[in-house]
Amino acid sequence: MIEIKNLNKTYHLKSGDVEAAKNVSLTIDDGEIYGIIGYSGAGKSTLVRCVNLLEVPDSGEINVNGVQLTRMESTPKGEVLRKVSDKELNRARKGIGMIFQHFNLLDRSTVFDNIAYPLKYSGKSKTQIRERVHELLELVDLKDKENVYPSQLSGGQKQRVAIARALANNPGVLLSDEATSALDPEATESILNLLKKLNKQLGLTIVLITHEMTVIKTICSKVAVMENGAVVEQGDVYDIFAHPKQPVTKKFINTVSNLSKINRMIAENVPLVQLSGNDKLVKLIFENDCTGEAVISDISKRFDIKVNIVLANVEMIGDRPLGGIIVIFKGSDAAMDDAFKYLEKIKVGTEVLA
Ligand SMILES: Nc1ncnc2c1ncn2[C@@H]1O[C@H](COP(=O)(O)OP(=O)(O)O)[C@@H](O)[C@H]1O
Ligand SMILES: [Mg+2]
Known part of the structure; x- marks a missing residue:
């Protein structure tokens, strides 16, 4: 389970402050595909990067799989943010995979080496790593590509490699930040089908960021709508489609209806x-x-x-x-x-x- 309570994050820029997350609270249950939708700049990436502390919030509680990554503590100086130790954070991060819009693969490494990379310091033997990589290649349907380089793959295939790499350590949670936004409709559909399969087959919890309502409609059971750093509406995808309340939600629904x-x-x-x-x-x-x-x-x-x-x-x-x-x-x-x-x-x- 992922629990986010009263999360705030402000970026301080020369041009002024940007409140990227404003008092965001979300609960994501195990095995759910939870969508977060919003226009560019709404704060989606900031929020999801806080889930594995790639971004440290200013305040708020983050609990992932029972590990309290941040909490607020009362001190004489007021409420301050406390983080888990680096050691615990590293352990917690093994349980949280992440994929991105531009795949972030190592271009000079083969598909095999890209997927094996996160297993390097897992204490596994060479044989065990080979076995695990083959399992993962099978899972994402890329068995014949282990020796090719990313530049020889289509966008959809690159994302499959990224998914295999993200799942190498068997995480319970996958964070997907616009994973289909750089793909054509056909590749988008095949990646969404793969995510759906992984959700069912592995019980994987998926947090899926997108700016496309059709993605939400296709695979998410719950959705949160973000605008200007705040979650303005959240709930069952079906209920939101049937009774949208906020203008921004209605706009997103209009794009697919x-x-x-x-x-x-x-x-x-x-x-x-x-x-x-x-x-x-x-x-x-x-x-x-x-x-x-x-x-x-x-x-x-x-x-x-x-x-x-x-x-x-x-x-x-x-x-x-x-x-x-x-x-x-x-x-x-x-x-x-x-x-x-x-x-x-x-x-x-x-x-x-x-
Ligand atoms: N590292 C950063 N430094 C300064 N401002 C940032 C940084 N990351 C994001 N922002 C700003 O925070 C706001 C939310 O950004 P982001 O979380 O990337 O939104 P989204 O993913 O919904 O497009 C934007 O105004 C963006 O410019
Ligand atoms: Mg983003």
Whole structure:
């Protein structure tokens, strides 16, 4: 388990202070794939680098796999940060692997040597190291590449080597900082599939930083949204997709949802979305099923309103469907009120867009 409590980190630059992490608290359970999403500069890398103390926070508690890496202690001078000893930190770091956007491989070493590198001081014999590297090569599906150099590999293959290296010492946690951001869509998909497999097969806990909502949607079960150094929203990925609260979260969801086409349709005032009288343009959200059409005919029968469908879509979040329909309601205020109350009662989410 990873527990972060009230973590703060400010960089002091000549041009002024940058608060890269502001009172961040997160709990990541064992075996979870936990996404952290935010725009560039939001503080994602700073936060994840604090998890293995590559970056030392100014204040806050960090606990990884039961080891308290930092804690706050009351002293006569006030609260001060205490770190674990270097020896304990080194031991704790063996339990935390990390991968990066640009792979960070040793270009002058073969794939074999890159993966064997973290095993150098593990007390293993040459034979044991060879066996372990072969196991890892098999795990990441690169058995035929042990003697080639990184420059001879594709981006996706380089990331596989980096993953094998990160897992050499059997860590329980893998930190992934934009690991697919330099890859094309196909390589991205294959790396995400590999991470999913490692999560299942090894029970690996993965903390996955990204600026792409499609990555979150594909493999994460939980997500935290960061903005200006703060976590502004966090929870189950499905719930966040169904009920986003913060504007930044809605923006990220719009990047992957077909329903976001409505924004352009409104901006361009296309005839389909032109409203008259007290018409309302409404987004309806259906959780766990795709029975939206039935609900719509139900509403127009029960209440004195007309419903025109503008857009409809079913999104798969992990393996659960999330239905969405954008409609225009036409009718009196009273009839619409009744319809909204009814929709709330049958647990259909509503958002009035215009
Ligand atoms: N080593 C550093 N020194 C000074 N400022 C930094 C350093 N690392 C990050 N920052 C600043 O902290 C903020 C958060 O950066 P970062 O954690 O890299 O965000 P992200 O990974 O979300 O892009 C940015 O404004 C960045 O410029
Ligand atoms: Mg970053």
